[in-house]
Amino acid sequence: MKQTEFLIESEATDSAITALKYEDGQLREVEDRVAEEVPVAMIYNGISHAVMLATPDDLADFALGFSLCEGILSSARDLYDMEIVHRVNGIELQMEIASENFLHLKERRRSMAGRTGCGLCGSESLDQAIRIPNRIQAHDIHFDAEAIYLAQRNMQTLQALQGRTGATHACAWVNPEGEVLMVREDVGRHNALDKLIGARARQQQQTAGFVLTSSRASYEMVQKAASADIPMLVAISAPTGLAIRMAQGCGVTLVGFARKQQHVVYSCPERLLHKELA
Structure with a gap:
């Protein structure tokens, strides 16, 4: 067994654990529920692009939303198919995307072993660090x-x-x-x-x-x-x-x-x- 395998609690979003709680001067055993986080790999046309630590639910939403926000896809129509594959050490979101989008991804793809909340990990230069979206079109809503x-x-x-x-x-x-x-x-x-x-x-x-x-x-x-x-x-x-x-x-x-x-x-x-x- 790999060292990381025991860390993964299957595909559960949360799990029960036994812990010790100190309260009002007393120590007692309690059952608590804790949120799970699992490595989730974003894979496009067979190529792994990024690995995120995430809660393992709503993964189809996650795959599409991440792809749109990262500019990998222009619309939901560019995602042809998506399969969720559970591994012993995490989850793979295997996506089939349009050839044009995949070619563009390969051009801008950088070596990214993992991502964190900073949003900059994997960038190779300052020019790549911050991606500025176009100005939004929703002008008249209040x-x-x-x-x-x-x-x-x-x-x-x-x-x-x-x-x-x-x-x-x-x-x-x-x-x-x-x-x-x-x-x-x-x-x-x-x-x-x-x-x-x-x-x-x-x-x-x-x-x-x-x-x-x-x-x-x-x-x-x-x-x-x-x-x-x-x-x-x-x-x-x-x-x-x-x-x-x-x-x-x-x-x-x-x-x-x-x-x-x-x-x-x-x-x-x-x-x-x-x-x-x-």
Whole structure:
């Protein structure tokens, strides 16, 4: 048996473990549920391109969303087939893509043994490190700030894996009325957004709306939102400076610290409407 094989808990999203909990001056044995993360390899036309650590569910969404956000595919139509193959040391997402997309991928492909949340691993030069998407096309849509707070309350009840483990992020697609239409979860915030974008593309969902994320807003979160023409990204935590500048340049409304009837707007504030209190 390889050393890594014992680390993989099959294809479960979470598992039960026995642990010791110290509370109120006492130590006792408890059963806890923990989120699982598994190496997931993105394979295009037989060539491995990247390996991500991810929660092993909604993998078809993950494959498509990652491919779209990375610019490997231009649309869902470029993905001809996808097979999920479980190995003893991880999962392979074996994709068959259009020849034109594969040729383009081979031209820009770099040696990437793995990826992390930074989004820059595997780049060979500074010019390759930050990919700037085109400016989004959703110019005329507006949202009421109350939709953010309504969506926050609703999203928490839809985070099943987070409720069991307390260890995952979620990204939700929210309509202008604040209704949560779709949620995807993962141990990685970027993976959760990839899954959400992939799910919308697979279902050909055209509903207007914005993304609410349970995480901070990094550069890569904004880059993914802009690449999917998402007009507004709302995070419950802080954005980075690079994320703000990218949002400004791409025309994405970036909102941070959204919690308990308050938020901060960092870019394109005209898209978010606020009721003035008397």
